[in-house]
Amino acid sequence: MPRRHVQLHARPPQEAAPESVDVLVRRGLDDLRRELDIPAEFPPAVLAEATEVGARGPAGERADATDVPFVTIDPEGSKDLDQALHIERLGDGFRVRYAIADVAAWVRADGAIDREARVRVETLYAPDGRTPLHPPQLSEGAASLLADQATPALLWTIDLDAAGEPQDVTVRRATVRSRAQLTYTGAQAALDDGTADEPLQLLREVGTLRIAAERARGGITLPTPEQVVEQGADGVWTLGSRATLPVEEWNAQISLLTGMCAARLMLDGRVGIVRTLPEADPRDVERLRLSAHALGVPWPAGATPGDVIRDLDAADPAHAALLTDATSLLRGAAYVAFDGEVPAATMHTAIAAPYAHTTAPLRRLVDRFVGETCLALCAGEPVPAWVRDALPELPGLMASGDKHAAEFERGCLDLVEAALLTGREGEVFDGAVVDVRADRDAGIVQLREPAVRGKLEGARLPLGEDVRVRLVKASVPDREVLFELAEPQADAASVPTSSVPNLDRR
Known part of the structure; x- marks a missing residue:
């Protein structure tokens, strides 16, 4: 369940x-x-x-x-x-x-x-x-x-x-x-x-x-x-x-x-x-399978989504990204x-x-x-x-x-999240990209400490990889935190566009 x-x-x-x-x-x-x-x-x-x-x-x-x-x-x-x-x-x-x-x-x-x-x-x-x-x-x-x-x-x-x-x-x-x-x-x-x-x-x-x-x-x-x-x-x-x-x-x-x-x-x-x-839409299952392949997460032949998901470790950035994507199966x-x-x-x-x-x-x-x-x-x-x-x-x-x-x-x-980060704009944090929009100019980053999930702006975001991000905005009235990449990224691994989850599910 x-x-x-x-x-x-x-x-x-x-x-x-x-x-x-x-x-x-x-x-x-x-x-x-x-x-x-x-x-x-x-x-x-x-x-x-x-x-x-x-x-x-x-x-x-x-x-x-x-x-x-x-x-x-x-x-x-x-x-x-x-x-x-x-x-x-x-x-x-x-x-x-x-x-x-x-x-x-x-x-x-x-x-x-x-x-x-x-x-x-x-x-x-x-x-x-x-x-x-x-x-x-x-x-x-x-x-x-x-x-x-x-x-x-x-x-x-x-x-x-x-x-x-x-x-x-x-x-x-x-x-x-x-x-x-x-x-x-x-x-x-x-x-x-x-x-x-x-x-x-x-x-x-x-x-x-x-x-x-x-x-x-x-x-x-x-x-x-x-x-x-x-x-x-x-x-x-x-x-x-x-x-x-x-x-x-x-x-x-x-x-x-x-x-x-x-x-x-x-x-x-x-x-x-x-x-x-x-039942999950077969297209969502196939997108999840493609995401797993792109993220380097094994998907053995004949394995069901449940077989793969239950063995994931949310502490692993690639696994965390796949878990975020997997919510599409539970709509x-x-x-x-x-x-x-x-x-x-x-x-x-x-x-x-x-x-x-x-x-x-x-x-x-x-x-x-x-x-x-x-x-x-x-x-x-x-x-x-x-x-x-x-x-x-x-x-x-x-x-x-x-x-x-x-x-x-x-x-x-x-x-x-916004209150805890207020006044820390400009600071750099360690995290992992766990969600990316289809256009790949925005996504979601999960910080290591504190355990904040916030919006991340930037081109070619590396889904499922560790990153360093800079806090751009922390607004309690808007209940929003916003980050940008703090270091230039090499070309991210290619993730099929159809496999990238939509931020609207957040």
Whole structure:
């Protein structure tokens, strides 16, 4: 599955940051929120309803699963915890229990919280905080799978065979209690030094099997590092990159597994909403193959794009350029709702299977509706009317929300990049050219330090090669940085014009 997640978070400063940068960043973020009409707070009616349901407690009967030693695995400091995990051996296979926050237990259909969630669509993350989908007293409190808290959940039980393939799937309402809130770095360290408990060791085993299954299906994962914006204890803003840890990939495979099972349940039940991605245009595949050849990246005979892409190293300039080009294969993702007739197109080709979003209901609107649909189908009961009534509008809401989130995410990164480089015009930096326009007079450069991606102007730019560039412009109001080549370039290797990606995808 393509997972280009940009992690944006700030650590509370112990003392004031240098005003020139701190003020620029904070003012720029405020301007960006106003520009994109991002709400600063919840309406009083939403907060009042959250207080009411919090005092009342979760709705619905549920099984007691508090004896299962679940754990959560999330980035450090997370409070909106959607998933808790437990894995055990079952014969020569495995039993995966995946508890997902039961948001519908707290959110009344067509109530104030529900209506506001349909406006917000998903949680937005910025370097100075988050704009949550649901009121924090729920999303970071009563509805969150926090450690040592009895929390309502949709409990998925997925039995796998020895190869990690699902054999039986059920979902029911339950009360769970997470035993520990693990971080990715802490979980990885425990696995590396041998101190991890058996469920965490089995996560590695199952995750590895699922990655192998993804390869066999022909799935595509872009191994791109995250851009990370942080404000350190000294108040200084920094921008860096972070490679994904293995435990994150294994954990992500459990989420993918659950989403695939959810899609299968809904397709068999002929009602629900799936996430789709069409097959890549053969012309885009051929352009990528030509780019690989021009960049010196091996493409063995018979290899699929997924075979080549998953082994790329983003730290290699040529590989980074090919990864940028590879995003052309992943265009056209959509949500498709259905009720009574299964749509013709149901595949998510990057996952190479039908797939649905269901594991992040605290942070994404559609997941609540998918969870309730699967719950009803597993119980042999009618899907609730409020879910069926929402299906026709959900694809449009999610498409709009995804676009809004992408604009905000990109805007946050652009303004932080500009703020960090303000006043450094004329300085020279090391980087690599990762994108070039068809006319080859402009492109994108990825700096080594700081981890900035900016526009690069110049003729005959050497795609996939190391370069030294001079900063020409760093504008926070425009949220733009611009570079030029600092040293004359020899004739760049010939890259077929048709293989060069368009900057419009940035």
